[in-house]
Amino acid sequence: MNFLLDFFLVSLRLGALLVSSPIFGARSVPVRVRVLLTFVISAAYYGSVSVPNFENLPFLALIRVMGVEVAIGLTGGIVLSILFASVALAGEKIAASGGLGFAAQVDPNSGGQTPVVSQFLTLFLLTMFLSANGHLRLIEGLRQSFDIIPMGQPVSLMAMSQFVIDIGGEMFYLGALLMLPVVSILLLVNVTIGVVTRSAPALNFFSFGFPLTMMALFIVMYIYTKPLGFAIEDLSYYTIEVFERLFLELRDG
Template identity: 60%
Template structure:
């Protein structure tokens, strides 16, 4: 007896699911990953150059799979092509804006490190930073790594994913939002960056100011002393001692900064929604 060849409908059907349904499911999943992928591209730690692109893709797909079914997604078949393009651009804009706001606020630590290095005479001790693409003082990179360690120890990466989940409730997928509010939030974040950096660097810079004042008094009373051979080593040594003894207060200040970052981002999303 000759077996009957399967027809085209049997080949296109997979366990009762038609091929068109598979395409629609893939498109819906693609819409889930847009905001996450854009956020991981620009967010602190996730957007670092040290994180491989393959790891970001895997994380985006994994988190999107975990959120799949929990987010309301418009029917792809009911949207025309131009409307679909608008939804894609809106999702990418929201993810990039959220990540950039956190990155701007997180850059306060690097800015504080640059000012500390300049005050201590360590501005020449710089190396190429792969994240910024330019030369950054070593003190700034050390403080940045310290801030990342505090960020991870406080489960900041999990809070980032929770913020993404909450953003879908405030700014639903495919719905218009006040983009100018997010732009204004980015500008406000730049102002807060300088304020936070000033708070972080103030204790160390104040001690360095006292050290420079002491060097000035000593060199004024004993002009025969060489400023370069006496003042610079003392200032650098005072900087190292200040950074060592300010480790605990600095970690507490970074904890407060991280809390402020997420509160500021939540308020920005509420204003945009």
């Protein structure tokens, strides 16, 4: 009975992370796969995680411990989702600036309409993240979190919420950095088209402005592909760094 309780407590933090993370928590990943991953990885964790004796702990205190474990895992997954959303935000604004905002399809992860450019950049980030062994770093980082924040140690809810809020600000900042080169050039193209249309009112803006804007978008994206790849690679490493820093912030908070 004690073994089952300890194993269940170890799996709570991991299971909450897998459910809320953008990689393992995607709708395309079946629930059975997530449950199996939680079971297998928790079995690997169990021998190296120090679990206090909670067998004689009062029921309400045990519920509090379980809630803290779930909250830690959910916070890690939410932080990852927010950082991944910075690329989606950049893609959405690039598509809107280039006239491709209408080119949207259903995102299998969120279930809503998402511009194709946004989905393309998100897949780009996911590929770079996996190629950098980000998924393995997450599993390793979560294992180290049991040493940083031992099971049963109270965690400040204020520190959790403040960290998530700070990362939310980082999302807009990173999204602006990614989209700024493309959006700036498209803004200049639109200003030029507006000046030409103002100078020659007889010209029909929609007859040449929209195709010209889309052509400029494709040309700029082609030129920007290599710098964008380096930027997304840096973002993938930064995501791993933030995830590992999260547990130190929660411990000191």
